[in-house]
Amino acid sequence: xxxxxxxxxxxxxxxxxxxxxxxxxxxxxxxxxxxxxxxxxxxxxxxxxxxxxxxxxxxxxxxxxxxxxxxxxxxxxxxxxxxxxxxxxxxxxxxxxxxxxxxxxxxxxxxxxxxxxxxxxxxxxxxxxxxxxxxxxxxxxxxxxxxxxxxxxxxxxxxxxxxxxxxxxxxxxxxxxxxxxxxxxxxxxxxxxxxxxxxxxxxxxxxxxxxxxxxxxxxxxxxxxxxxxxxxxxxxxxxxxxxxxxxxxxxxxxxxxxxxxxxxxxxxxxxxxxxxxxxxxxxxxxxxxxxxxxxxxxxxxxxxxxxxxxxxxxxxxxxxxxxxxxxxxxxxxxxxxxxxxxxxxxxxxxxxxxxxxxxxxxxxxxxxxxxxxxxxxxxxxxxxxxxxxxxxxxxxxxxxxxxxxxxxxxxxxxxxxxxxxxxxxxxxxxxxxxxxxxxxxxxxxxxxxxxxxxxxxxxxxxxxxxxxxxxxxxxxxxxxxxxxxxxxxxxxxxxxxxxxxxxxxxxxxxxxxxxxxxxxxxxxxxxxxxxxxxxxxxxxxxxxxxxxxxxxxxxxxxx
RNA sequence: GGCCCGUUGGUCAAGCGGUCAAGACGCUAGCCUCUCACGCUGGAAACAUGGGUUCGAUUCCCGUACGGGUCACCA
Numbered sequence: 174x175x176x177x178x179x180x181x182x183x184x185x186x187x188x189x190x191x192x193x194x195x196x197x198x199x200x201x202x203x204x205x206x207x208x209x210x211x212x213x214x215x216x217x218x219x220x221x222x223x224x225x226x227x228x229x230x231x232x233x234x235x236x237x238x239x240x241x242x243x244x245x246x247x248x249x250x251x252x253x254x255x256x257x258x259x260x261x262x263x264x265x266x267x268x269x270x271x272x273x274x275x276x277x278x279x280x281x282x283x284x285x286x287x288x289x290x291x292x293x294x295x296x297x298x299x300x301x302x303x304x305x306x307x308x309x310x311x312x313x314x315x316x317x318x319x320x321x322x323x324x325x326x327x328x329x330x331x332x333x334x335x336x337x338x339x340x341x342x343x344x345x346x347x348x349x350x351x352x353x354x355x356x357x358x359x360x361x362x363x364x365x366x367x368x369x370x371x372x373x374x375x376x377x378x379x380x381x382x383x384x385x386x387x388x389x390x391x392x393x394x395x396x397x398x399x400x401x402x403x404x405x406x407x408x409x410x411x412x413x414x415x416x417x418x419x420x421x422x423x424x425x426x427x428x429x430x431x432x433x434x435x436x437x438x439x440x441x442x443x444x445x446x447x448x449x450x451x452x453x454x455x456x457x458x459x460x461x462x463x464x465x466x467x468x469x470x471x472x473x474x475x476x477x478x479x480x481x482x483x484x485x486x487x488x489x490x491x492x493x494x495x496x497x498x499x500x501x502x503x504x505x506x507x508x509x510x511x512x513x514x515x516x517x518x519x520x521x522x523x524x525x526x527x528x529x530x531x532x533x534x535x536x537x538x539x540x541x542x543x544x545x546x547x548x549x550x551x552x553x554x555x556x557x558x559x560x561x562x563x564x565x566x567x568x569x570x571x572x573x574x575x576x577x578x579x580x581x582x583x584x585x586x587x588x589x590x591x592x593x594x595x596x597x598x599x600x601x602x603x604x605x606x607x608x609x610x611x612x613x614x615x616x617x618x619x620x621x622x623x624x625x626x627x628x629x630x631x632x633x634x635x636x637x638x639x640x641x642x643x644x645x646x647x648x649x650x651x652x653x654x655x656x657x658x659x660x661x662x663x664x665x666x667x668x669x670x671x672x673x674x675x676x677x678x679x680x681x682x683x684x685x686x687x688x689x690x691x692x693x694x695x696x697x698x699x700x701x702x703x704x705x706x707x708x709x710x711x712x713x714x715x716x717x718x719x720x721x722x723x724x725x726x727x728x729x730x731x732x
Numbered sequence: 733g734g735c736c737c738g739u740u741g742g743u744c745a746a747g748c749g750g751u752c753a754a755g756a757c758g759c760u761a762g763c764c765u766c767u768c769a770c771g772c773u774g775g776a777a778a779c780a781u782g783g784g785u786u787c788g789a790u791u792c793c794c795g796u797a798c799g800g801g802u803c804a805c806c807a
Contacts, residue, residue, distance in 0.1 A: 215807050250806055319805095326805080343733045347803080376805050385735080402735065412805040419807050443736055443802040466738080467800075477799065508756085512745060515756060537745075539738050540800065547744065547757045557770090602770045659766045675765085693767035705768050 175362065180312035182365055183377070187301070187308045194305050198291055198429040207240035209433045211276070212266070213426075215247045216258035220265040221487040222543065223468045223480050227436045229506050230465065232271050233531040234434060244276035245426060246285070246295045249416050259285055265489050269499045291430040296422050303417045306425050306455060307377055307410060315454045316410055318375035319357045320368040326413060354378075354407050374413035381405050383450060391445065394434070394463040394533050404446035420447050428457040439464040440479075463533065466540040468509075477542065486543050496571050496610030500525075501552035508551060511535045522558070549608035557603040561595035564607070568594070571610035579614055582621040592715050593617050596707040604707065619701045620716065623724055626702040629695070635732050637686060640669045641695045642729050651718040655710050666692040699728035 201209060210231035214224065235242035246259050263279055266272075275289035287294050310316035358380065368375065383403030391399045410421040417425070427435060442464050452459045469477040470484050480487055492502055507514045507526045512535045514526075521528065556564065565587060572580030583590045594617070597604035606616050619625070629638060644665035653661065663673035670686040672678035678688040697709050700721060706712060713721045 213807095217807080247807065253806065321805090343803085347734075374805095378805095396737070399736085406803085409805050414805080416805090418805070423807095438801090439737065440801055441807090445736090464737085469800080479800075509744070515745090519756095541745090542743060544743050544757070550757055597769070600770095604769055606769075656766080662766080673766095675767095690767060697767070701768095703768090707768070709767060 174314070176314040177312050179317075179362060179365060180308045182362070182369060183311055183318055183375075184304055184308040187304050189301075189305050191305055191309050194302055194429070198431070201241065201431045203241070204239045206238055207433075208234045208238045209241045209243075209431050210235045210436060211243045211245050211427075211430070211432055212271075212273070213245045213247050214259075214262050215250065215253070216262065217250075217253045217255050218258055218482060220262050220489045221480070221482055222489060223438070223487070225266075225269065225489060225502075225506060226468060226510070227438065227463075227465055228266065228271060229503070230463065230510060230531075230536075231434070231436045233527075234436070234533075235274075236527075237531055240433070241274045241431075242272075243289065243291070243430070244273045244278070244294065245430070246277050246297075247419065247422065248295055248297045249412075249419065249422055251297075251414075251416075268493070269489070269503060296426065297416070299422075299426070300415060302429070303411065303421060303425055304415070307417075307421075310379070310410070310454060311377070313454070315380050316377050317358060317360060317380055317407075318365060318368075319360070319378055320365075320373045320375045321413065322373055326374060358407070376409045376413050377411035378407040379410055379447075379450065379454070381407050381450065383446065389446070389449060391449065393442075394461055395536050395538055396439075396442075396464055397538075399442075399445075401446045401449065404450045406447070408447055420444065420451060424448060424451040424455055424457060427460055428452075428455070432460050434461045434463060436463045436465065439466055463536075465536065466538055469540045469542050471542065477540065479540075480543060486545065494575055496575070496612070497548070497552060497608075498556065498567065498610070501548070501555050501608075504555060505548045505551045508547070509537075509541055512537060552608040553605040556607045557598070557605045561591050561598050564594045564598075565591040568610045568613045572613070575611070576614065579618065579621075583613075589620075589715070593620055596711050596715075606707070617707075619703060619706070620712075623702050626728075627698055627704050629698060633687065633691065633695070637669055637671075638695045639729055639732050641665055641671075641692050642699055642725050642732075644668055645696055646722060646725055646729075649718070649722065651714065651721070658710055662692060662696070663689060696725070699725045 203209070212228045212231060214220075220228075232242050234240070244263065248254055248259070259277065260279055260283070263273075263277070263285075275291065275294075276287070277285050277294040278288045280286040285295070293299055307316065311318075357378070381404050383405045385402040385405050387403045388400040389403055391401050393399055408420060409418050411417055423435075426432075445462070445464075449459065451457075468480040470480045470486070472478045482488070485491075489502075492499075504518075504526050507518075507529065511529070511531060513532065514529055514535075517529050518524075518526075559567075565583070569580060569583045569587075569590065572583055574580070597606075607613060645662065648661045648664070650658075650661075666673045666687075666689045669692075671692050672685040672688045675688060675690065678685055678690075682688075693709065694704065697706055698704060700706075700709065700716070701712060716724075
């Protein structure tokens with residue numbers, strides 16, 4: 174077989190050589206140790222939690238080392254592409270504070286455009302580049318074409334490949350495939366010419382020289398030392414539309430664009446042998462790899478499953494809707510990514526997570542379960558440290574988008590709203606009431622709308638409650654200092670036979686009808702409608718005397 | 733089914749041959765407090781399993797089980 178002749182036959186229009194291409198991609202001028210990483214999504218949907226994981230690592234590694242973090246769009250599968258998905262991906266990442274130094278960006282006109290000299294950054298626009306390398310491989314005898322007729326191609330596209338294979342017997346299928354592969358390798362120049370003349374499309378397959386019985390040692394930055402069986406599968410390099418598969422595009426692009434670290438999910442581990450082979454054939458130096466474990470979820474049988482797109486908590490846009498602040502989500506991700514992050518954060522509570530010295534060695538190598546409880550805790554801590562102004566602004570902004578009626582209430586009197594969010598804020602032990610902005614309404618919505626009223630526990634008599642409320646109204650004076658105010662509440666408690674001192678009550682509960690805590694609860698429910706609410710004295714101050722009295726009176730009336 | 737990866741409390745996790753096996757979330761008891769919270773002090777709760785190697789294994793090796801991933805002209 175004359176490989177050079179085959180190459181010319183297959184790629185008559187390719188005149189450039191790999192050297193010509195290399196010249197267009199000069200080595201990056203970066204400081205020693207700088208890492209070049211990338212986010213390389215296929216524009217088929219939204220960013221999901223599992224995807225934000227490797228992205229955050231890439232961003233941290235690049236920016237912490239003075240390197241480059243770029244965005245490359247892997248739009249090699251037109252069938253699956255979703256209109257506008259790429260733009261959505263970029264916007265979501267921006268929302269989470271992930272910025273790209275280079276690559277595909279959203280331009281002035283809202284459309285994707287390139288920024289940087291290592292482009293194009295959309296694989297769909299890199300066809301001619303891939304073809305140069307494809308031609309080279311053919312000329313080297315390391316790749317060969319497999320022709321199909323258009324009818325066969327259509328038939329292939331019509332079936333769900335994955336489902337089809339699953340239904341088959343694995344052994345049988347693999348033997349058949351292997352035989353077909355070996356046969357395809359035997360194609361002659363004459364056959365190629367004939368097919369080309371007939372206009373039949375072809376895929377370009379690699380000619381695999383590996384022996385799976387042999388293992389190649391490989392070091393993954395997270396998994397450690399691995400033994401990879403050599404690849405013996407003639408996988409597809411170029412699809413029949415001339416567009417490369419992931420494998421081929423990965424090798425060519427990451428080489429030309431100077432990627433130093435490839436960070437991807439561990440589902441790529443089984444393909445690693447293919448990539449090792451490709452880089453070898455192409456004469457490229459391999460980047461370093463980090464294969465990270467998947468985020469899992471529990472299925473209905475209690476088994477772990479990879480967190481997939483449809484799952485609760487998968488779509489990052491859902492977090493916005495649920496009212497999670499981006500900073501909180503990022504911090505939660507850091508706690509999952511780096512086992513010593515929490516320790517660092519406890520020592521540096523006020524520093525942003527970007528100050529944390531991210532350490533690859535501290536990364537977990539098994540998949541973790543998504544935990545909303547933990548996210549909420551992280552989130553509560555962060556929000557508790559925000560200022561009242563900040564919380565007011567963020568809650569209001571969130572509500573305007575996701576709960577307009579509530580947003581309007583919050584915005585009507587910003588000073589009033591801010592006074593509410595200032596309760597228990599600041600100081601050493603701030604309240605931790607809010608994990609999400611959506612928590613604001615159940616937490617403090619009663620200031621605006623007292624409609625929702627918790628029922629009093631049944632063990633208390635209506636008479637006691639009424640007596641306490643009436644007693645309170647008789648003596649209430651908003652000019653009282655907090656202590657004076659509470660002394661009056663205590664007096665009311667004594668009047669109706671409730672203990673005004675918790676110690677005395679606990680020493681002998683039977684001596685009293687109830688305690689000051691119960692009386693406080695009677696009042697709290699009357700004023701806020703809730704068993705749980707922030708400091709009652711302050712709540713009354715903010716509500717005003719008229720409103721406080723009105724609410725207590727209305728509770729007395731309905732009892 | 734072949735191949736690959738993984739396995740410390742319910743969850744996230746320290747550990748890297750000798751520890752009473754950290755810590756965080758959640759759960760829970762009590763304390764503090766003028767009420768709700770916050771906070772504090774405790775508690776229950778774990779090395780999947782069988783063989784080795786070793787004076788000694790959670791830690792090293794092999795097997796087993798279980799879980800995950802992958803086997804497309806998808807990424």
